[in-house]
Amino acid sequence: MTTSTTALPSPVPPAERMVILDIIRGFALLGILLMNIEYFQRPLQALMLGFNSEQSGLDYAVAWLSFTFVQGKFYTLFSLLFGLGFIVFIDRAQQKDSAAQALFRRRLLVLLLFGVVHLLFIWGGDILHLYALVGFLLLFFINASVKRLMVWSVVLLLIPILLIWLGSLAVEAAMQVPEEAAKLQASFAADKEKLLQDIARGDVLYASGRYWQVVQWRMYEFQALYISPALLVFVPTILGTFLLGAALGRAGVFSNLEQHQPFFWRLMWLGYAIGLPLALIYGIYGTEVEVISPSIRNAALMTCSTLANIALCLAYMATLVNLYLHKVRFIGVLAPAGRMALSNYLLHSIVFTLLFYGYGLGLYGEFGRAVTTLMALTLYGFQLWFSQYWLQRYQLGPVEWLWRSLTYGKRPALKI
Incomplete structure (x- = not known):
């Protein structure tokens, strides 16, 4: 027999949604697309080489702007929203006297399924599987106070910076010994050649490979990128950002925006004051940074990048909140796309892999960064319109509906 303590609650009705979170999510969706568009035409392992300096003219300018003001900032924003959503989800579920933790685990398992399918069969740059796996660690913080969430967030976000510095200092020390320096240089050269x-x-397979060849290559890329020491950077960064969002959610700053408007003004100005100079430093001096080449200089620049990502993420978020509080109407167009963020995110991959890859139209490598960015903006503009069109007729996006159905074990109403 099912009791009231184990029954799964019903999904949250659309009327109970926080519109500002949908607006921020819709904006984050744009930033993620502007970054990902590079890697629909570039193997994911090229991330290790950093900025693509082979570009010129307008392509270089567009790529540099994205590198400086977009890359890293919007995944951070999306991660923050995930942590904030965790608190909203758990608190609402607990209010209904339900098995909140069991429900959240089911939600994560379904997200993990979506992520694995996306990664293997659509595009290898998936972030959903990492969110789902790291999301299970949030259950250790289910009743944590704002202070505890903030402390753990800061500690976790500092871990990657500390690891980068320790690695760089160790390499610099070894380089002072001629024999060790020769070994390290040979090792770095071999790693870069590989x-x-x-x-x-990857370029050849994406440009002309058959579908199943590309699927096999995605599995290889996954192993190279994720089953590696890089997890020591990915996991603390994602969890730390989750907890930062959770702290904002538990502090209630989004439950009463008007009351917390001074907080958002301070957050906006402080975020820009810290984030813009650091982002510009990294944008100017960090275009030659390669992850595979540890050095004191690279460690300093990557520290600037990490801090800029967090500061500008918070500044962008606070700016949207302030515009919303000042009733600036145009930002409202972002909300429908944010309500359908998962469907729209997956559509990015479907559209651009079919457009560029050899098993689709085969246009891989045919366009520079400026043109592909224009393509991305065009698709996003279409999604703004279509999301509004869809939600005038249906309560949920198609993938969101499937996610809820599998999470709650029952099909919510789809049509309005």
């Missing part, structure tokens, strides 16, 4: 070979192989 990476360049992988990137060249």
Whole structure:
């Protein structure tokens, strides 16, 4: 027999949604697309090489703007929203006297399924599987106070910076010993040569490979990128940002925006004051940073990048809140796209892999960054219109409906 303590609650009705979170989510969706568009035409392992300096003219300018003001900031924003959503989800579920933790685990398992399908069969740059796996760690903080969430957030976000500095200092020390320096230089050269070979192989497969060849290559890329020491950076960064969002949610700053308007004004100005100079430093001096080449200089620049990502993420978020509180109407168009963020995110991958990859139209590598960015903006503009059109007729996006159905074990109403 099912009791009231184990029954799964019903999904949250659309009327109970926080519109500002949908607006921020819709904006984050744009930023993620503007970054991902590069890697629909570039193997994911090229991330290890950093900025693509082979571009010129308008392509270089567009790529640099994205590198400086978009890259890292919007995944951070999306991660923050995930943590904030965790608190909203758990608190609402607990109010209904339900098995909140069991429900959240089911929600994560379904998200993990979506992520694995996306990663293997659509596009290898998936972030959903990481969100789902790291999301299970949030259950250790289910009743944590705002202070505890903030402390853990800061500690976790500092771990990658500390690891980068320790690695760089160790390499610098070893370089002072001639024998060790020669070994390290040979090792770095071999690693880079292997990476360049992988990137060249990926270019060929994405440009002209058959579908199942590309699927197999995605599995190889996944192993190279994720089943590696990089997890020591990915996991603390994602969890730390989750907890930062959870702290904002538990503090209630989004439950009563008007009351917390001074907080958002301070957050906006402080975020820009810290984030813009650091982002510009990284944008100017960090275009030659390669993850595979540890050095004191690279560690300093990557520290600037990490801090800029957090500061500008918070500044962008606070700016949207302030515009919303001042009733600036145009930002409202972002909300429908934010309500359908998962469907729209997956559509990005479907559209651009079919457009660029060899098993689709085969346009891989045919366009520079300026043109592909224009393509991204065009698709996003279409999504703004279509999301509004869809939600005038249906309560949920198609993938959101499936997510809720599998999470709650029953099909919510779809049509309005």
